[in-house]
Amino acid sequence: MSSPAPFPPALLDSLRRAVRVVVLTGAGISAESGVPTFRQAQTGLWAQYDPQELATPAAFRRQPQLVWDWYAWRRELVAGVSPNPGHIALASMEAHVPAFTLITQNVDSLHQRAGSRHVIELHGNIARVKCSREERVVETWPATDERPPRCPDCGAFLRPDVVWFGEALPDAALDAASEAAQRADVFLTIGTSGLVQPAASLPLLAADNGAVTVEINIEDTPFSPWMNYTLRGPSGVILPALVASTWPG
Numbered sequence: 001m002s003s004p005a006p007f008p009p010a011l012l013d014s015l016r017r018a019v020r021v022v023v024l025t026g027a028g029i030s031a032e033s034g035v036p037t038f039r040q041a042q043t044g045l046w047a048q049y050d051p052q053e054l055a056t057p058a059a060f061r062r063q064p065q066l067v068w069d070w071y072a073w074r075r076e077l078v079a080g081v082s083p084n085p086g087h088i089a090l091a092s093m094e095a096h097v098p099a100f101t102l103i104t105q106n107v108d109s110l111h112q113r114a115g116s117r118h119v120i121e122l123h124g125n126i127a128r129v130k131c132s133r134e135e136r137v138v139e140t141w142p143a144t145d146e147r148p149p150r151c152p153d154c155g156a157f158l159r160p161d162v163v164w165f166g167e168a169l170p171d172a173a174l175d176a177a178s179e180a181a182q183r184a185d186v187f188l189t190i191g192t193s194g195l196v197q198p199a200a201s202l203p204l205l206a207a208d209n210g211a212v213t214v215e216i217n218i219e220d221t222p223f224s225p226w227m228n229y230t231l232r233g234p235s236g237v238i239l240p241a242l243v244a245s246t247w248p249g
């Protein structure tokens with residue numbers, strides 16, 4: 001892939017002068033690491049399933065083993081991939097900005113593995129498991145062939161500690177994300193389709209409060225018409241170039 005076109009000087013200037021930079025990422029930023037996005041057709045074993053139909057409490061009630069197996073497959077998949085240049089560029093951006101907040105809808109820990117320190121996880125983390133009844137995080141459980149395994153305390157099924165469609169986001173994460181969005185000088189929206197609330201309202205909250213807004217995506221999204229800058233292309237290419245152009249040397 002060739003390098004992106006030069007960035008507008010006013011954008012670089014805004015980034016350089018910003019005290020508070022806030023970033024919202026979605027599945028697109030991990031696509032170049034080999035993690036399929038949610039709205040991309042699945043391949044192989046899981047081709048016949050729609051992720052949006054597996055990521056619901058109703059699906060887990062109906063077919064707990066299927067949902068557990070799908071998350072187990074994704075957990076293994078993300079453990080086996082590496083952060084890509086997009087994740088790494090965001091970790092380096094954090095070092096240049098006085099107050100940097102990274103809000104992610106991803107559950108794959110790739111930002112943290114790339115070195116990002118201040119990460120707000122809106123949709124949980126696939127590496128954690130919790131009790132489906134008491135919601136408590138469970139670290140270990142007796143070895144079993146049963147899938148899903150059961151909570152060692154109450155016997156209910158264990159489930160991934162991620163937010164499913166129709167469930168509330170963790171309060172503390174959503175409050176911190178909303179506050180950061182409202183105070184942002186520059187707000188970057190990266191690799192998200194903007195179809196899932198409440199995360200999708202954060203870029204507009206930032207815009208309403210005066211932030212300079214930037215979108216990085218390979219295609220148009222519902223955010224695009226509202227952004228000050230839309231940068232078209234893979235985040236693994238655009239982000240390293242953006243950081244290098246903003247803070248050369």
Ligand code: OAD
Nearest residue numbers: 026027028031037038039105163191192193217218234235
């Ligand atoms: P989606 O799968 O909806 O969207 C991925 C976005 O990434 C699309 O807009 C793509 O155009 C874009 N994209 C793909 N490859 C890219 C690349 N290399 N560089 C830049 N952009 C790229 O994923 P999300 O928006 O993250 O929630 O989905 C939001 C939520 O819906 C997920 O967190 C998950 C899902 O269902 C829950 O599970 C609750």
